[in-house]
Amino acid sequence: xVNYQERLDRTFAAxxxxxxxxxxxxxxxxxxxxxxxLAEPFEIKLPAVMKHLDVLESAGLINRKKSGRTVTVRxxxxxxxEAMAWLHRYExxxxxxxxxxxxxxxxxxxxxxxxxx
Amino acid sequence: xVNYQERLDRTFAAxxxxxxxxxxxxxxxxxxxxxxxLAEPFEIKLPAVMKHLDVLESAGLINRKKSGRTVTVRxxxxxxxEAMAWLHRYExxxxxxxxxxxxxxxxxxxxxxxxxx
Numbered sequence: 001x002v003n004y005q006e007r008l009d010r011t012f013a014a015x016x017x018x019x020x021x022x023x024x025x026x027x028x029x030x031x032x033x034x035x036x037x038l039a040e041p042f043e044i045k046l047p048a049v050m051k052h053l054d055v056l057e058s059a060g061l062i063n064r065k066k067s068g069r070t071v072t073v074r075x076x077x078x079x080x081x082e083a084m085a086w087l088h089r090y091e092x093x094x095x096x097x098x099x100x101x102x103x104x105x106x107x108x109x110x111x112x113x114x115x116x117x
Numbered sequence: 118x119v120n121y122q123e124r125l126d127r128t129f130a131a132x133x134x135x136x137x138x139x140x141x142x143x144x145x146x147x148x149x150x151x152x153x154x155l156a157e158p159f160e161i162k163l164p165a166v167m168k169h170l171d172v173l174e175s176a177g178l179i180n181r182k183k184s185g186r187t188v189t190v191r192x193x194x195x196x197x198x199e200a201m202a203w204l205h206r207y208e209x210x211x212x213x214x215x216x217x218x219x220x221x222x223x224x225x226x227x228x229x230x231x232x233x234x
Contacts, residue, residue, distance in 0.1 A: 002192070012132040018122045023202070029204060061139045077210035084204040085139070089145060106124035 007060075008086060011060045011079045016060035020046065024061060027075035035071050124177075125203060128196045133178035136161065137169050141178060144192035153190050 002010070014020055023038055039049040053073065056062045062073045119127070131137055140155055146156075156166040170190065173179045180191045 005138075009133055009135065012129050015129040016126055016133065017199075018126065021122075021125065024207075028210075041158040067158070075207075075210065077207040077225065080207045081211045082136050083132075084201060084208070086132075087197050090141075090192075090197045093145075093192065108133075110118045112233040 004082070007079060007082060010059040011061070011066065011083045014055050014061055015080075017052065017055075019049075020056055023049075023052060023056065024075065027073065033073040035073060055105070062092050073091055121199070124196060127176040128178070131172050131178055132197075132200070134169065134172075136166075137173055138170060139160045140166075140173065141192065144179065149178060149189050149191040150168065152190060155190055 005006070011063060015024075019042060022041070028035060035049065035053070038053075039046055042049060053062065053064065057064060057115075059078055060079045063076055065072045065074070132141075136159060139158070143155060143158070152163075152170070155170075159166060161191070170179065170181065174181060178193055178198045180193055180198055182189045182191070211229060
């Protein structure tokens, strides 16, 4: 069984490539697509697309199902939930930076008003 | 200048390693730390830790500052904000799955109540 850290490794590794992110974004809009539909917007050849799909599938981010001669690819977003939860703990840092910026902007505004009087 | 896609590439790549994630998690607690403090919990040697810090710094996730003989490492969480925003769009998929589960659980409960009458 793949543990939490290994799942995060695979999810983040799957997301390091812009083509793989574009494939996931495409599936986000249409829920499922055939391999030729997925390959269409890219300039890379079909075997390269297939390799990206292998990485996405081994990270658990897509499912492939064959029916007749068509392979349907479907999004499995669940592993991204864990990745997002991992990132979530850093949220307070950017919230804090935003708070600091707000305080700075407000005190600058007050100072301007004082000099204007 | 590094564009949006390249920034995402680097951020996700920096996050693919459990040691690098542990370094970031350590900095999340203490805001800043010396290199020896950061290296302490790991079984790997100092040069290996330094390599991980290089990756984190080139992804913009940490700052290193030298004062005398001590190098202080500080967290820069901002790039993770973009990564989280990217993941955020898939949230509706797991929310939908949760909604479906809630509906299933509720109808199962209703069915149980009906048979109990």
